[in-house]
Amino acid sequence: MLMRDVMQCRPLRVFISEKHGGFGGHVSQCLSMLEASSYESLPLSLMMGINGALFIQPVTKYASDEVASDILVRFANEQAMGGLMITEPGFGSDALHMQTNCRNEGNGYRIEGTKHWAGLTGWADYWLLTARKKKNDGTLARDIEFFIHDSRNSGLVVEEYFENLGLYMLPYGRNRINIHVPESHRIEPPSTGIKLMLDMLHRSRLQFPGMAMGFLRRIADDALEHVTTRNVGGKSLFQYDQVKDRIVRIQSWFTSCAAMCRFTSEHAPVSRDLSTVDIPANAIKSVVTDMMQDAAQSFLQLAGANGYRLDHMAGRGTIDSRPFQIFEGSNDILYQQITESVIKKMRKSGLPSLYSYLKSNELTSKASEYLQKVTDFSMDQTLSQRKQVILGKMLGYAITMNMVIELGERGFQSQLIHNTLEVLSADIKTMLSALDASTATNPVEAIGKEDDWFAFV
Numbered sequence: 001m002l003m004r005d006v007m008q009c010r011p012l013r014v015f016i017s018e019k020h021g022g023f024g025g026h027v028s029q030c031l032s033m034l035e036a037s038s039y040e041s042l043p044l045s046l047m048m049g050i051n052g053a054l055f056i057q058p059v060t061k062y063a064s065d066e067v068a069s070d071i072l073v074r075f076a077n078e079q080a081m082g083g084l085m086i087t088e089p090g091f092g093s094d095a096l097h098m099q100t101n102c103r104n105e106g107n108g109y110r111i112e113g114t115k116h117w118a119g120l121t122g123w124a125d126y127w128l129l130t131a132r133k134k135k136n137d138g139t140l141a142r143d144i145e146f147f148i149h150d151s152r153n154s155g156l157v158v159e160e161y162f163e164n165l166g167l168y169m170l171p172y173g174r175n176r177i178n179i180h181v182p183e184s185h186r187i188e189p190p191s192t193g194i195k196l197m198l199d200m201l202h203r204s205r206l207q208f209p210g211m212a213m214g215f216l217r218r219i220a221d222d223a224l225e226h227v228t229t230r231n232v233g234g235k236s237l238f239q240y241d242q243v244k245d246r247i248v249r250i251q252s253w254f255t256s257c258a259a260m261c262r263f264t265s266e267h268a269p270v271s272r273d274l275s276t277v278d279i280p281a282n283a284i285k286s287v288v289t290d291m292m293q294d295a296a297q298s299f300l301q302l303a304g305a306n307g308y309r310l311d312h313m314a315g316r317g318t319i320d321s322r323p324f325q326i327f328e329g330s331n332d333i334l335y336q337q338i339t340e341s342v343i344k345k346m347r348k349s350g351l352p353s354l355y356s357y358l359k360s361n362e363l364t365s366k367a368s369e370y371l372q373k374v375t376d377f378s379m380d381q382t383l384s385q386r387k388q389v390i391l392g393k394m395l396g397y398a399i400t401m402n403m404v405i406e407l408g409e410r411g412f413q414s415q416l417i418h419n420t421l422e423v424l425s426a427d428i429k430t431m432l433s434a435l436d437a438s439t440a441t442n443p444v445e446a447i448g449k450e451d452d453w454f455a456f457v
């Protein structure tokens with residue numbers, strides 16, 4: 001019902017170029033629409049984000065003019081919807097080894113395989129589908145191919161709809177694929193399909209702050225309203241120091257996200273090739289989704305028992321924001337990849353300390369002044385994976401700090417900027433201590449019956 005009313009306003013036009021009947025696809029306007037949606041409903045905003053970043057933008061950029069015009073006009077005028085199918089039951093994080101395959105057949109391609117967890121399963125009018133080419137010897141080529149499938153054509157069967165934990169508005173499931181796609185609907189990448197995929201995924205990750213922005217603003221508004229009106233022990237919750245700490249953190253995540261929106265608006269136009277922009281894309285996606293989850297958890301704590309009602313924003317937000325830390329790159333993996341990229345760059349340029357890297361890099365040079373004392377150490381280049389993850393998160397926070405400083409320079413509210421820099425600096429110090437303290441413990445292989453505490457009483 002909500003969705004039908006919203007879609008009648010044809011909001012997806014912000015993603016669409018003027019020649020296809022949209023408003024021009026300006027990134028700041030796309031983020032602003034995602035923000036307005038997520039203030040009301042995070043799943044609604046995710047639905048917009050899927051259509052925009054995972055279908056409309058890549059089709060605008062990479063499909064032939066004829067195919068793009070035909071399809072995008074339907075998005076602008078007829079409320080058509082589209083999604084992206086990459087993930088398979090056996091291949092999620094390891095998507096490059098996907099088994100869905102394609103081969104020439106007639107005047108196009110036969111594509112066969114199984115995909116699951118694609119947002120808008122069973123709903124989308126169009127799918128951007130990924131597969132690997134079957135070679136003559138039966139093995140699959142390394143590169144990834146992209147195709148556009150029109151759901152009016154047969155061959156895409158939903159075998160099962162999943163019972164999602166949250167994001168109720170969005171259908172997910174498992175699709176059996178056996179389709180024929182005409183030659184015109186295969187996307188010809190400018191170089192490799194993997195580079196196309198990186199450009200698309202990095203652009204999408206850079207736009208996560210649009211979905212996060214309204215969500216964090218709503219939590220900041222509702223949490224503040226709650227703590228200023230709820231009395232406990234004869235005074236308002238707002239007067240308790242621990243409560244203030246939680247509110248300051250929520251507001252800091254709001255401010256950090258605003259800084260990211262400013263950054264993305266100025267650095268990620270659809271025309272730019274973002275395939276090598278891995279560090280800011282991975283940092284923004286993983287940091288902002290951790291902030292969404294942390295803000296929701298804090299709001300739930302502050303809301304008390306009422307927050308646990310199914311219809312309360314705090315509990316809903318906790319569940320709905322959780323998968324953002326998993327999809328489009330699991331945060332654990334993205335943090336590790338940030339560290340790997342930074343270590344590679346440091347090795348190449350022979351920089352002696354972490355501080356010297358932060359200072360010399362435009363993504364962190366301004367933040368480095370706040371972090372000199374704690375980062376002036378030479379980097380161990382053979383960190384364990386768990387340490388790489390901690391360091392990657394720390395680097396993500398340093399990049400965020402830089403964006404917050406730049407937002408402050410543009411005149412954003414100074415107390416929010418000041419508090420946010422304090423919070424981010426303190427968290428960075430905590431992460432650096434954790435880096436030091438982390439040891440190479442190994443899990444036990446099994447927890448058996450003999451490991452029952454009762455036997456030791």
Ligand SMILES: Cc1cc2nc3c(=O)[nH]c(=O)nc-3n(C[C@H](O)[C@H](O)[C@H](O)COP(=O)(O)OP(=O)(O)OC[C@H]3O[C@@H](n4cnc5c(N)ncnc54)[C@H](O)[C@@H]3O)c2cc1C
Nearest residue numbers: 084085086087091092093094117118119323327328330332
């Ligand atoms: C709500 C939701 C929406 C989604 N939407 C889409 C969509 O629209 N289109 C689509 O194609 N897919 C979508 N997905 C799928 C999503 O992208 C995958 O779930 C994700 O890539 C992880 O893959 P997986 O589930 O197979 O987990 P796995 O690959 O099995 O990974 C599970 C966990 O194992 C750990 N792990 C994995 N590899 C490593 C490693 N190398 N090092 C350390 N730890 C590791 C991480 O903690 C990771 O989170 C969606 C998923 C969800 C939950």
